[in-house]
Structure formats: structure tokens, C-alpha cells
Amino acid sequence: MKAPLPPLLLLLLLGAQWAVGTGSLPACHYPPGMWCSSWEIAVACQVEKQCVEYYQRADAKPASLVQIELYYECLCGGCKEFLTSQLFPTWKMLKDIMNVTLVPYGNAQERNDSGKWVFDCQHGPEECQGNTIEACLMNLLASVDRYFPIIYCMESAVDVIKAVQPCLAIYQPELTTEKVMECANGDAGNQLMHQNALRTNALSPPHKFVPWIVVNGKHTDDLQRQALNSLFNLVCNTYTGTKPDACKTEKDHIHMNMDGVCLN
Structure with missing residues (x-):
């Protein structure tokens, strides 16, 4: 004893x-x-x-949090839908049992031009700018509790770029748009996007489309399907610890299809 x-x-x-x-x-x-x-x-x-x-x-060892990684691009319709209708609401309800990692890059391509990284994005320069702004928000605010509501606000808007200022005003008024754009237009944003490119290109298996969802370090067709249909239920069922009260009622499936994904 x-x-x-x-x-x-x-x-x-x-x-x-x-x-x-x-x-x-x-x-x-x-x-x-x-x-x-x-x-x-x-x-x-x-x-x-x-x-x-x-x-x-x-x-008893505490149960590990469910790790959800989202690889996406800010102007892809399927990415916007998954982030706003599934990932953010699920995180709001289950943040005590899950971690969220956002990687804005998606199907972009990068090349090195005289020591600076140049990006070609699937939906044009505006998407590259939006991806970089969101990467800068994560870097500047550090905590998912601080930056995720802003990114959700931006992705819910018709114009992601124009939404930066009003979304900041709502959720983080102490951070100025000028500070964010200084990062996005400078070397810091360039390096952040390069790191996202490396992380995206290192996926195993390689991503074929976005949104590309990784659960506890794994991506399979079945996990992707479950996440698209009901991420909430997937997180609740995956968590090995004592379920929070929110998990006691299974949520309806949304049945997102593949029409909205953006192919690589």
C-alpha cells in the first residue's frame, strides 16, 4: 500500500x-x-x-485531448463551410476535450525567388493574402481562444479580407489591422506561410483536396467522412476520458458532400 x-x-x-x-x-x-x-x-x-x-x-492517467488539424485555404467554399458550420461550433462546445490546429495553405504552390518565398494560390492573390493574414493572427495572438473567433468571423463573411477590421474590432480590439497587415506584408508573414507549406507538403498520405482533416495524427477516408458528416460526434466518440455533458446527446449529421472540396 x-x-x-x-x-x-x-x-x-x-x-x-x-x-x-x-x-x-x-x-x-x-x-x-x-x-x-x-x-x-x-x-x-x-x-x-x-x-x-x-x-x-x-x-489513472488523464485522457488525451482529441487533436483535430485542419488543412485549408481561406477562399475554398468547402473549407469555409466546414470551418464555420462544424469545426468552430464543435470547438466552442467541446474545447475542454479537444485541440484545434489550423494550417491555412491548402493547394497553394511556393517557389523561392531571390531568397523570398512566392506563393501561387488556387483562388488567386487574394487567397494568398487571406491565408497569410490568418497565419499572422495565429502568430500574433498565440492562443486559439483569441484567434479562432476572428478567423471564424472572417470565414463567415462574403469578403474575407474586408472582414479583418470589423472582426478584430469585435474580438480583439487591442490588436490593430495595421499590426496584422505589417506581418502579412512583411518577412514574418512570408516565413509563416513557408512553414505552412512545409507542414502541408509533409502530410502522409499527401493531401488530395481541402478541407483535409487529420484526427489524432491520422487521416483516413473514414475519418474524413465522419468529420464532414458530424465532427461533434466524432470528437465525443474518440475521446477516451469521462464524456462532458454536451456529449450525452448525439448531434444530427450534417451530411456535407464532396462537391464543395477544392481538389489539389
Whole structure:
């Protein structure tokens, strides 16, 4: 058995529980802090079951958060739909059991021109600018709790670029549009996009379209289908720890099809 625990702790965890079942505390000659210090004492105090359950709970490793990575491009219709209708709402409800990683790059191509990276994006220069702005927001704000609502706001808008200023004003008014554009138009944004290119090009299997969804480091056709149909249910079913109350009711499937994806 393990070393003695604080008497008050064991009184709360074991003594009260025992009293509920029997109407009185056990007639043993050991203080509560010793009840789980050895198996002999646990038997003498009639708390064997409680001691075993307590140490099982204490030794249990916390469940790992479900890791969701989204590889996307800011002007792809399917990416916008998945981010706004599935990923962001799911994150808002289940952020305690999941982590979200956003990688804006998608089907872009990069080349090195005299030491500077030049990008060609599927939906033109505006998409390259939008991807870079979103990468800069992540870098400048660091926390997903701070930058994800802004990116959701931008992706919900008809014009992603024009939405930058009003979305910042709503969610992070202390960060100026000028500061974000300084990053996006400078070396910092260029390097951030290069890192996103490296990360996207290193995917295994290589991405064939976007949105490309990776769950706990894995991408399969089945995981992609489940994520597109109901990311909420997928996260709840994947999480191995105690389910939050939100997971007790399964959400309806959205049945997103492949029509909106942007092929590589």
C-alpha cells in the first residue's frame, strides 16, 4: 500500500462514504490518515474497496485531448463551410476535450525567388493574402481562444479580407489591422506561410483536396467522412476520458458532400 494520506482527505473520501453505507464509522484503532497506508489496516477498518477505488482514480492517467488539424485555404467554399458550420461550433462546445490546429495553405504552390518565398494560390492573390493574414493572427495572438473567433468571423463573411477590421474590432480590439497587415506584408508573414507549406507538403498520405482533416495524427477516408458528416460526434466518440455533458446527446449529421472540396 501507499504512504499515509492527510486525515481530512481520507475522512472526506472514505469515512463519509463508509458512514453512508453503514450508518457509523468503522471501529478500528487507526486514524483516518492511516486507513489506506497498508492492506492490513484497510481490512481492519473495513475500507478495502474504498481504498482500491481511490488509488485507481489517483493513478489513472488523464485522457488525451482529441487533436483535430485542419488543412485549408481561406477562399475554398468547402473549407469555409466546414470551418464555420462544424469545426468552430464543435470547438466552442467541446474545447475542454479537444485541440484545434489550423494550417491555412491548402493547394497553394511556393517557389523561392531571390531568397523570398512566392506563393501561387488556387483562388488567386487574394487567397494568398487571406491565408497569410490568418497565419499572422495565429502568430500574433498565440492562443486559439483569441484567434479562432476572428478567423471564424472572417470565414463567415462574403469578403474575407474586408472582414479583418470589423472582426478584430469585435474580438480583439487591442490588436490593430495595421499590426496584422505589417506581418502579412512583411518577412514574418512570408516565413509563416513557408512553414505552412512545409507542414502541408509533409502530410502522409499527401493531401488530395481541402478541407483535409487529420484526427489524432491520422487521416483516413473514414475519418474524413465522419468529420464532414458530424465532427461533434466524432470528437465525443474518440475521446477516451469521462464524456462532458454536451456529449450525452448525439448531434444530427450534417451530411456535407464532396462537391464543395477544392481538389489539389
